């Protein structure tokens with residue numbers, strides 16, 4: 001990402017993303033409280049009405065995501081946020097959003113599991129986020145911010161992407177990113193792009209136009225199959241046009257760490273220490289997890305022969321990295337799940353091992 | 355000279371439905387279409403049809419509609435109406451949808467006083483999935499999952515939704531009607547009209563529970579099924595108005 005200029009303020013991640021939504025023209029928020037993202041609904045409960053929007057605390061995450069779907073039918077920019085257990089409850093609704101081809105933004109400030117788990121940071125939901133999560137053959141585009149600025153920027157961007165593809169977009173953070181404070185510029189760096197939606201929204205059949213029906217169930221020989229091909233074609237476009245990543249210190253690197261989100265922050269600290277000791281380590285940080293930067297990682301593995309995947313789980317993204325790299329380079333893994341944070345020393349030791 | 359005394363409402367599409375002979379959905383659809391015509395609201399109405407026999411409602415009602423997941427019609431309707439308060443929003447739900455899997459959404463939408471109309475078809479079984487027990491199945495009633503008859507001890511008794519919903523804060527209107535003869539169809543029509551009128555006047559949650567025969571799953575002839583509704587169902591689910599806040603004289607009354 002290019003350096004941003006503007007007024008910096010010290011702000012919490014959860015608040016930055018909520019303000020990113022407001023700046024993106026989000027008109028409705030529906031959600032249910034869960035730590036570590038409560039600052040999102042608390043902020044939007046006063047901020048959205050201030051800009052003429054609607055805030056409603058729903059009776060559950062199941063209800064939240066279906067309220068999101070209802071608002072999306074009207075073409076309004078709409079979002080929800082939650083944390084891992086709540087996102088699990090939303091999966092049926094996210095599948096419906098994908099099948100109905102409706103734009104919506106969903107934020108997951110991950111907390112650890114499985115089960116009730118705890119409120120510590122984790123990246124345990126990588127598979128759920130990148131493989132669709134709910135039932136059926138669909139994908140959600142997944143943005144992975146690694147700092148408070150990106151929480152603002154990616155949430156802002158998520159609304160444009162949701163409208164562009166008429167698809168649910170996930171912003172995947174974690175308990176650290178949501179709750180930490182950092183200086184950030186809470187102004188967008190580009191104007192938002194909201195397409196004309198009047199061709200498909202449910203407005204009531206105006207001026208005698210034929211009825212519209214938005215659904216995911218299609219009877220008739222081959223029609224449901226065709227919907228899945230249509231979706232696939234959309235995912236192909238995302239894979240072609242929406243891959244985002246941040247690559248640093250790789251030009252002279254003998255090895256590189258591949259990490260996203262909070263894990264990438266730890267990687268950066270380790271890389272600075274390694275370089276102080278004369279070990280040339282680079283960073284590759286996916287900013288979209290779906291679509292995954294397969295091609296960029298493949299070309300990296302042509303040049304850098306030792307790669308360490310660092311995650312806050314016991315090994316999820318590493319499967320995608322191995323698929324990208326094949327036998328071009330050695331791929332090591334280090335991860336700590338459920339609130340265990342890898343120390344810089346641990347990471348340096350793993351780099352030595354490679 | 356001949357005068358037309360009866361015609362298909364304009365908002366009802368001219369085609370044969372997939373519903374079984376004797377099923378109440380066709381009649382209920384027609385009554386909803388008549389209300390839409392009467393108030394001239396086709397161009398601002400959006401219906402929500404969740405999974406259930408009437409998920410294909412869009413085939414028959416000539417208005418904008420959305421499908422919803424089983425049980426989530428009232429959450430979707432909440433989103434629609436909150437995002438665009440100018441819409442006239444209605445849900446069309448079965449008993450499995452409204453009283454079992456979607457019970458939480460039902461109670462909370464009613465309690466919040468969501469400004470929507472709920473058409474609630476109580477047919478005492480799960481129609482679409484083949485006649486399993488519903489939350490409204492009568493005690494002793496045999497279904498494909500209560501082959502010996504529903505027992506209070508094992509499955510609990512039937513849920514009387516109108517009685518449960520009426521006392522909630524946000525409910526403006528709550529009535530239970532039936533479709534087993536022409537007189538009752540006329541009453542049902544009046545109730546549905548009233549529910550839409552309440553929304554047009556900015557009132558709160560308006561629900562019409564409609565007792566309806568699922569002929570196929572009751573394994574009865576259409577006539578016997580109507581008699582069963584009139585007799586057995588009405589005993590468990592008494593007809594009548596359970597709440598009408600417009601009657602207190604806000605000028606809303608039909």
Ligand SMILES: Cc1ncc(C[n+]2csc(CCOP(=O)(O)OP(=O)(O)O)c2C)c(N)n1
Pocket residue numbers: 405406407408423424447448449450451452475477479480481482483488
């Ligand atoms: C999550 C989920 N569970 C179960 C189903 C299967 N299912 C579809 S409709 C239905 C029950 C329908 O009964 P009711 O709501 O009473 O409507 P009817 O068909 O009788 O009109 C069920 C269990 C589903 N579609 N989704």
